[in-house]
Amino acid sequence: MITLVSIIALLVIAYLLFTSFYPSFGGAISKEQKLIYQNSKQYNDGKFRNIHPVPKDLSFSETMSLTYKFFTTKVPNARPKSDLIATKLDSTSIANYKGEARMFWFGHSSFLLQIDGKTILLDPMFGKVAAPHPLLGANRFNKEFPLQIEQLPKIDAVIYSHDHYDHLDYETVLKIKAKTKHFYTPLGVGEHLKAWGVSNENITELDWWETTQIDHLNLVCTPAQHFSGRKLNTNQSTLWSSWVIQSDTENIYFSGDSGYAEHFKEIGEKYGPFDLALLECGQYNEMWSDIHMMPEETAQAGLDINAKRIMPIHWGGFKLALHSWTDPINRVQAKAKILGVDIITPQLGQEILIKHDTLSNYTNWWQKEAYN
Incomplete structure (x- = not known):
């Protein structure tokens, strides 16, 4: 018993030291910030909340059971047999681009958007693993990107959706902060950026339904049903x-x-129709379906949001759930056909024209024999 207690004590001490001093865990929300966040309808009793009471707070035994299942369940075709190949982009053509609005997918939920003369990154995550340390996660599906992070041109804006490791990456921020004019985040996420050396003047935090402008661009922070946190004691501390x-x-x-x-319908009614909706589709399971859509729900969300076309995202990057790597795209594609929702499926680095793309530009590239 003494040995067991000693081991547990050492593990707790090691965890506390690791999370306190290792920089990738990010910043902490101060008492002053908590007082400010009390003005938000989403903030209650020291935490941000969803409109519905989700996600469920798991007990210690439930957490351990879920963790054990995740790390011990063998998933067939969980990742591609070979690295995904990205279409290469020319840094000069990106830097000098003056044409119509376009995007490039960098895998998972990361995009380079060029619109109205601006170059914008969405959830840029160029790290090797979606974890605080390289030893704590599996490698991403692509070793190379359409454009290496060092080759990125001046960035007018970076937009983050939340602070999880597969969206907000410490090493990425270190490499892009000097070339980025401004960062836009939900409430609290800017504290991580400040901890990593981004000036407070270069960060704008927004609550749900708040808007801001990037010259002639209108940017609206809208609801989602998810959660946040980069370590055990910071869940729901940021929006x-x-x-x-x-x-x-x-x-x-x-x-x-x-x-x-229902927030999808509300957003569609207020701000739709959308030329293109980038909709989460991947890393799901019935056990946590309240915070990640099942693929069939992604297709339905495309109708709710009033989108002319949808693109499934949050897949093709990491293994973070117990489904095969192609299950998300196959299922959402099938359901979209039934619902009559137009869907685009670009490869990494393939140009996506926001207004004038045709569905014929895209193939079922994930079905290549080399990947399965």
Whole structure:
């Protein structure tokens, strides 16, 4: 018994030291910030909350059981047999681009958006693993990106949906902060950026339904049904969100991470129709379906949000759930066909024209024999 207690004590001490001093865990919310957040309808009793009472707070035994299942369950075809190949981009052509609005997918939920003369990154995550340390996670599906992070041009804005490791990456922030004009986040997420050396003047935090402008672009922080936290004692300490990005001629919706709920219809009614909706589809399970959509719900969300076309995201990057790596795209594609929802499926680095893309531009590239 003494030995067991000693081991547990050492593990607790090691965890506390690791989370206190290792920089990737980010910043902490101060008492002064908590007082400010009390003005938010989403903030209650020291935490941000969803409209519905989710996610469920798991007991210690439930947490251990879920963790054990995740690490011991063998999932067939859990990741591609070979690294996903990205279409290479020319840094000069990106830096000098003056054409119509377009995007490039960098895998998972990361995008480079060029719109209204601006270059914007959405949830840029260029790290090797979705974890606080390289030894704590599995490698991403692609070793190379369409454009290496060092080759990125001047960045007018970076938009984050929430602070989880597969969306907000410490090493990525270190590499892009000097070339980024401004960062936009939900409430609290800016504290991580400040801990990593980003100036407070270069950060704008928004609550749900708040808007801001990037010159002629309109940016709206909109609801999502998810959660936040980068270590055990910081769950729900920062807000999560989706985003609406509007120019004079284009209208884009970026879901971030979210379970399926009525906020999609509300956003569609207020800000739709959307030329393109980037909708979460991946890393799901019935055990946590309140915070991650099942693929069939992703297709339905495309109808709710009033989107002319949808693109499934949050897949093709990491193994963070117990489904095969192609299950998300196959299932959402099938359901979209039934519902009559137009869906695009670009490869990493393939150009996506916001207004004038045709569905014929895209193939079922994930079905290649080399990947399965």
